[in-house]
Amino acid sequence: MKINYGVSVPAPETAKAGTATVAGVGAIAALTREAYARLRAEGVSLEVVPMERRGFLGAVFSAGALVLGAGVLADEAQAAVSWQPSVYLGFEPDGKVVITAHRSEMGTGSKTSLPLVVADELDVDWKSVRVEQALGDQKYGSQNTDGSCSVRDFVQAMHVAGATARLLFERAAAEKWGVPASEVALKLGRVSHAKSGKSAGLGELVAAAAKLPMPDKGELRFKKAEEYRYIGKTLPVVDQHGIVTGKAQFGADVVRPGMLYAVIERPPVYDSKVKSVDDGEALKVRGVAKTVTLPGFKQPHLFQQVGGVAVLANSTWAAMQGRRKLKVEWDVNPAHAGFESEAYKRELFESVHKPGKVLRNRGDFDAAYAKAAKKIEADYYMPMLAHAPMEPPVAVAEWRDGKVETWSPTQNPQAVQEAVAAAMGVKPADVTAHVTLLGGGFGRKSKPDYVVEAALLAKATGKPVQVVWTREDDLRFDYYHSVAAMHMKGGLSDTGKVESWLFRSAFPPILSTFAPGAELGAEFETGMGLNEILFDVPHIRAENCPAKHHVRQGWMRAVCHLFHAFGIHSFVDELARASGTNYVDYFLKIIGPDRQVDLTKDGTKAWNNGQPVETFPLDTGRLRRVLEMCAEKSGYAKFQNTKSRAIGIAAHRSFLSYIATAVEIAIDAQGNLTIPNVWTVADVGQVVMPDRVKSQFEGAAVFGVSLAMMGEITARDGRVVQGNFNNYPVARLKQSPRRIDVTIVDSKAPHAGVGEPGAPVIAPALTSAIFAATGKRIRELPIRRTKPV
């Protein structure tokens, strides 16, 4: 069955392992699927004895419900319709509308916003809607909730689902009453015929509607924007009441009968193995049931667990106590045992001080730079970072009769199916992946290694198992955001205009998690900022320089844009100051006249989040507008910078959105820095829930402050040093911006990214403000390493 879930989802391109040829949003999914197919063929499993037999949970709908979705249509019907919904939209005979949220909810609001679009287009009372979280299943299309694309990729499908159902109910009523369907209208959950005064609720029409053929897409009528009831309005998210009363269910809140709690002592150096275990003392701890040595993994790492020794007990506390008594000797991998962050930083800078792989080449940088009236160079650095969601990884699993059922806060339930299936030697279809609410994700929970652990332990013990990660585990066994070094050169004319621009970047690529040994970024990595700058500069060269990985690398909110935006906009600010002007005036000149930038002229193509440039052009006009609006809102031009109060600003396109943010800082006599104000102007195309868009930009400002001011993971002897919020601090209330003013630009452009693009602009705006106040240019993050005054 072919599933087509809207116009904007590209077919994943295949990529060869070991090469940097990955492209598109589906790239990771394609890599993963292929790699897991190989793993399955090779087989990885444990000796186990299954114990319990019980039926699987499942059905969301009662018997008699009409369920619209790919699964309930016969193949002939499938062939007859041009669209198959990627959402299950169900109608109970009692009139209740059930909408399935197939994306994961981690705070962005998509569990509310996507169903809301269906309800609005269908035209039912939002109060009559029950939103159900979907299991992992390929029939939904991509469920991988990252890349800031839930609304972008699925909003059209939601409109179509709603309009299809509305037409079906109108036709069912018309048939029942013997009147033309064109005279019947569904409004707010009731179908009525004005001429005869007849009306009916959806419950009364479910049976009749279920018998009708699916309408053709061409027959559908879509609401006009002014007819929307909910889109564009502020509504509470569906879980808000459960959250404030403590009843909302997160990963660790799942309990199964007879469940054991497990904590795991993992190899402290990447890709190392257990040499020997003495669990004698651990087993004496009251409540500890047993220990299990987990197998290692085979490269490529993918989402496999890292191995180690698990302690299982009747409480988390007992398991933690038992773990402390374990004596484990490790067979340490010498290739990674020497990983040390200061030495590694020097390696990265050596790498960017040599020519790398040219990704983009316009004009002749070398010749132009040699003739420049003024030459400016700078190096920038951003350390390794951990996601640190408030809820550390956690998962529950049960094993019965060769099938696995899992409950986890996952951004990607289909990856849970694939990863668990590969580890257990079963088919992905034999893995049921329930999705709880996520206590934060930020990309960490796209990688379901922790669910694999739970599944392996459930099989090993024959009991349901909850694997609990401590905060220390979370910070020491992350899929880390890459450390990055950047080298920039700018050649200026005698009037201060940039005529040549060199940008080199080195970072251990995420690709290495999928293709061992990869030292250059995949296209989706370098496409994030390195070669997509929208500058009207005659000579531009962008190069990616190699970097070896020593930990698992993974994507974190805004990914490579975080460091690339820091480098680009800091350097623009430096060039501006060197030319006696300011960022805003200089940046507006550097991006040139309003136009759509065509990178193919520079020997490259826009990665563009895997989206066509025809739909999502690289539009300098939109970038100019957000910067101008932000400068206006923040009073940037007239701001009187002093030693104690100053402003910085940056504008960046990422995730197909255009964002400008100004950050105002205050520095007291003791040198303490606070942030009284942040102004963000966001052009994210059309929006569904403005309040959730605003909240994402508020949150991104805080996330950006965390990484700019204080975020840093370091390694010594191959081991991650930091273990908790004392030595890996994240922004608290007083350190966060006191006021965050978010303006959403009114736009008719297609929906673009929201969750991530607010973060990259913060660090360069903040360091620019610090420069304005103190004259000190901070080129290495985190800022706390440098005393501003």
Add this chain to the structure above:
Amino acid sequence: MIELLVNGQARKFDGDGEMPLLWYLREELRLTGSKYGCGAGLCGSCTVHVDGEAVRSCVTPVKAVAGKKVTTIEGLSPNGTHPLQVAWERLNVAQCGYCQAGQIMMAAALLAKTPKPTDAQIDGAMDANICRCGTYTRVRAAIKAAAAAGVKA
């Protein structure tokens, strides 16, 4: 045997008295609204009230609350109608929601003692609770809204 009151109910516990209150609440009583975030009293996700004081249940042994009155988010109000809960919902404060029970319990302890807190008092209390989603500006606004609406001590 440790005896205590949890959300008005008498409870007895004869397990390891060193076990942090958080695990007792979550795993013995199935009151899962209080969350594990750090296990070290650093983030506040596990905040509950012990005799009206906000405490970090992840570093408070069960034996330390013997004979005391413990209130969790589940017991803050009968139907989720505490002025803070109402304000939280009205302002759509939560993003992922994980730390929010701890935030509300921290704020509730503040308002119980200081019904009309100054900005500095709000900052002083709430700086102890981490929200990785960055809901701080709304947390502050919701506390002000609840204080304006009036909280019975």
